[in-house]
Amino acid sequence: MSSKQQDLKDTERLPEATAKKVQTLALGVAAVGLALSAVGYMGDKQRFAFSFLTAFEWVTTLGLGALFFVMIQHVTRAGWSVAPRRHAEWLTSILWVSPILFFVGVFPNMHTLYEHWLGEHAAHDAIVKAKQAYLNTGFFTGRAVLFFAIWAVLAWFFQSKSREQDSSGDTKLTEKMQAMAAPGLALFALSQTFAGFDWVMSMDPHWYSTIFGVYMFAGGVVAALSVLAIINIRLQSAGLLQKVSTVEHQHDIGKLLFGFTVFWTYIAFSQYFLIWYGNIPEETIFFKHRWVESWKEWSLLLLVGHFIVPVVVLMSRHTKRNKAILTVMAVWMLLMHFVDMYWLVMPNLDHHGVHFTLGDVGALFLCAGLGFALVARRAAASPLFPLKDPRLAEAHKVENL
Amino acid sequence: MAEAKPKVRGKVVAAPTCAAVVGWFETPSALYHACESLRDKGYKDFDAHTPFPVHGLEKAMGLKPSRLPWIVLGGAITGFLTALSMQWWMGGVDYPLNISGKPGFSIQASIPILFELTVLLSAFGTFFGLWGLCGLPKLFDPVMQHPSFHKASDDRFFLSIEAKDPKFDSKTVTELLQKLGAHEVEEVAP
Amino acid sequence: MSAFIPRDVDNTLTTVERPPLILGKQSFNAITESVSDVVEGKTKRGWLVFFALALFGLMILGASLSDLVGVGIGEWGLNHPVGWAWDITGFVFWIGIGHAGTLISAILFLFRQKWRTSINRAAEAMTLFAVAAALIYPGFHVGRIWLAYWLLPIPNQMAIWPNFKSPLLWDVFAVSTYGTVSALFWFVGLVPDLATLRDRATTKSRRIAYGIFAMGWRGSHRHWLNYEKAYMILAGLSTPLVLSVHTIVSFDFATSIMPGWHTTIFPPYFVAGAVFSGFAMVVSLMVLVRKAYGLEHLITLRHLENMNKIILATGSMVGYAYAMEFFIAWYSGNVYERYAFINRAFGPYAWAYWTMVSCNVITPQLFWFRKIRTSIPAMFALSIFVNIGMWFERFVIIVTSLHRDYLPSSWGYFRPQIVDITTFIGTFGLFFTLFLVFIRFLPGIAISEVKGVLPIADPHGHDDHHGDEKEVAHG
Secondary structure, three states: OOHHHHHOOOOOOOOHHHHHHHHHHHHHHHHHHHHHHHHHHHHOHHHHHHHHHHHHHHHHHHHHHHHHHHHHHHHOOOOOOHHHHHHHHHHOOHHHHHHHHHHHHHHHHHHHHOHHHHOHHHHHOHHHHHOOOOOOHHHHHHHHHHHHHHHHHHHHHHHHHHHHHHHHOOHHHHHHHHHHHHHHHHHHHHHHHHHHHHHOHHHOOOOOOOOHHHHHHHHHHHHHHHHHHHHHHHHHHOOOOOOOOOHHHHHHHHHHHHHHHHHHHHHHHHHHHHHHHHOOHHHHHHHHHOOOOHHHHHHHHHHHHHHHHHHHHHOOHHHHOOHHHHHHHHHHHHHHHHHHHHHHHHHHOOOOOOOOOHHHHHHHHHHHHHHHHHHHHHHHHOOOOOOOOOOHHHHHOOOOO | OHHHOOOOOOOOOOOOOOOEEEEEEOOHHHHHHHHHHHHHOOOOOEEEEOOOOOOOHHHHHOOOOOOHHHHHHHHHHHHHHHHHHHHHHHHHHHOOOOEOOEOOOOHHHHHHHHHHHHHHHHHHHHHHHHHHHHOOOOOOOHHHHOOOHHHHHOOOEEEEEEOOOOOOOHHHHHHHHHHOOOEEEEEEOO | OOEEEOOOOOOOOOOOOOOOOOOEEEOHHHHHHHHHHHHHOOOOHHHHHHHHHHHHHHHHHHHHHHHHHHHOHHHOOOEOOEOOOHHHHHHHHHHHHHHHHHHHHHHHHHOOOHHHHHOHHHHHHHHHHHHHHHHHHHHHHOOOHHHHHHHOOOOOOOOOOOOOOOHHHHHHHHHHHHHHHHHHHHHHHHHHHHHHHHHHOOOHHHHHHHHHHHOOOOOEHHHHHHHHHHHHHHHHHHHHHHHHHHHHHHHHHHOOOOOOOOOOOHHHHHHHHHHHHHHHHHHHHHHHHHHHOOOOOOOOHHHHHHHHHHHHHHHHHHHHHHHHHHHHHHHHOOHHHHHHHHHHHHOOOHHHHHHHHHHHHHHHHHHHOHHHHOOHHHHHHHHHHHHHHHHHHHHHHHHHHHHOOOOHHHOOOOOOOHHHHHHHHHHHHHHHHHHHHHHHHOOOOOHHHHHHHOHHHOOOOOOOOOOOHHHHHHO
């Protein structure tokens, strides 16, 4: 190994104790979640089905955001992001937990969640009948299987090729991943759009919005970037990564977090504004449901918390480079992503204001805990950065103006 | 030159015939290191003149970051408030138009123009702030008199030490620049 | 110091190594020479031929507009129910073309895409001229052109203000802001290069002309420090601005409740389409310019390939939006929505719809193949197709939604009149006249920026023997 490469030596693996701690923490959160979920489930089975869907969407969109991050780095041949890309690869493991969560926690409750197109009155509903070719159990299930298969395979492909390179150092693998990224993104765009239509938008089958898939996507990327920021800062602070992932990379992730928060706002605003201005009853009902009683405050919380606060705070270069501030903002954005998912799902059940319960927290802890338990396992089993990535030296040299 | 030398004894004051001492380097890295040593020697009023912004040179010169963002912020706030008050007063107070029963003024419908004017005035702030901070337009500057200065916008990397620097002494700095590897070190008239 | 990379090296090969951005002689002076040569050299015969053609187009524009102002806009083939057609199609077409310039100068800058330096100047100029061509339409559609100031909130004899709830007024603000900010950004970028031309000037008139606009720029690093900050801020401002412009253009349609117009994906879809058409125009222009002025070593095949990749990406986004529109129209279960889309694809304007789909979605998919991405004739043809397709996209959106409204008795078929056609041809004359003047008298490639991306521009480069201590210690 040349002296240049030796300069880039960073800690390769999580210390065993840390790895164990993180895994125990995730499993602990899942266990608490399970207990709270049990309480929620006993209390109100119908309500818990909705809570679980919210939590499932929170963790799944996060995993999808990470998958997008990995592929976009490959497709643009990015050099700065070598280490964050590895961390995003870990996060894509969530997409292996998601199908289990879906088929155990969402699928059996289909009749509760999607009763507007599955229930009895659907047969007398002319609008719903007009879309039966799409909204029916068989096709819905088939699509879900297909989406999960696409995501699981993509996640496996990018993780395994990247790990293979850790030992072989073969640059052909980089080329393979780059070649796969563009078609991967096309598959990703379509599958995650229709997943959004199926699992969330179809809860109110009368309502439709062409931008809905993009909206789900934007929120997921914000959540994934928040986790990447936290991982970057934790690894820096623990002294594990000092060279391939530094404050410069933190700054870059912060910039992307800022950018995608603005993008989310842009998409959310486009959807809201056009429906508000058009003022057609069949469309405005969506926002009407989310503006009654305490839902109004919840909607305003989304506006302030998911847009104004992060944009104001993250505008400055100093806040993005500050470990404490960026950590707080990342946690805040993860919370806001939950507020967003809750805002999408729960008004379909609660027509008279927010009805927050322990079951909501339980489901979130359970889904997040299980998802991150696998992420932590993968993180413990893999090096902290791609050891032999051909662009490691470039990542080391990154500097922000 | 001698007759223009300082009248105050024992204190080095720049000769009015000399505005700066100017020389040039062949590569960005040579200039970079020259700037570093000038900074370390305590010179303040010196400047580099390069055909493109040499990365990181401000560190070598010991310059403070640009104050431009504050001017831009001022522009942004002005634009935002102008757009808000204009739309509210013109559309909501002075002459509300009733079109399809929509309110004369509403926050939602004001957002596009709020955004545009905020950006427009921020851009004005950036543009005029930039030239204001640079002190441009200023069609003549003493350093331009250096016989090779026309190459400063092509492929040479100039360094000038100005007479107003407290440590300035034309002979010392000329020797210093020559020692640092500068070519054609010359004094320029004000 | 002046390394040499052969001009015929293929720098598009996809290896993990970063291929060189610039070919040919790798010295600062060589770049100054090749770019300034275009401005300082003799006028080429080809330029004169093109310029004569463009001037002829400009004259057609002048004649059409004089006629239009004299007779009135009843001359356009507009009638109920098609109250908008070629005018707004032309407006959106040109505004869209402008978007690539801002994307290259601002967004690619923020993403640290250094390859942008060879093409940003010309693309930014293209933005300005496209905006100028676009402004012809809203300017002249008022009919009585001397009252065009009514578009702005300026007190007038009726003591009435513009309607701030109207997307068309938002357009006035968006497009004028966009034109202004693009011009400022472009001028800021030009100043150091104008100084280069001033310093090289051999005649007094040139020195004065370039000197005034260079404003006494002397490359001071104290100035560069502010300059780089300003450049970054302008890039940061232009990025949301460019998105907002086509978003607001899309609001012209989407805030209505017209089937086929009122759909929430319009804002990002219009932006993607704009970038798509703009990049196609940049590719068409650059293929010609680099050949005509021998700039193949600065605007390399790799630059063109990267642009083709962006065309592929944005073309696919546009295809995604078409698919979403179609799917949701069906999914909505709304008979009017469904009809609007069936009518688009199979109604009297099916020919326009399928032209649009072929040029915008199908042919750009050929760019998946590296052979086609790097073939000059192929990319030239495909980029022209994209521009045809994007013109048709606006035409399809506007005319197919309008020509069959809710009242079947008023259904009709729009046919353009001679003034519609000559005005549109004339805007090309305006655009190319301005572009040719620009290419002849201003540096078409950002000299100072290209120098900055050369490997020798790095003060800590490989040939640096007194590097910082860290490197020395490990070396």
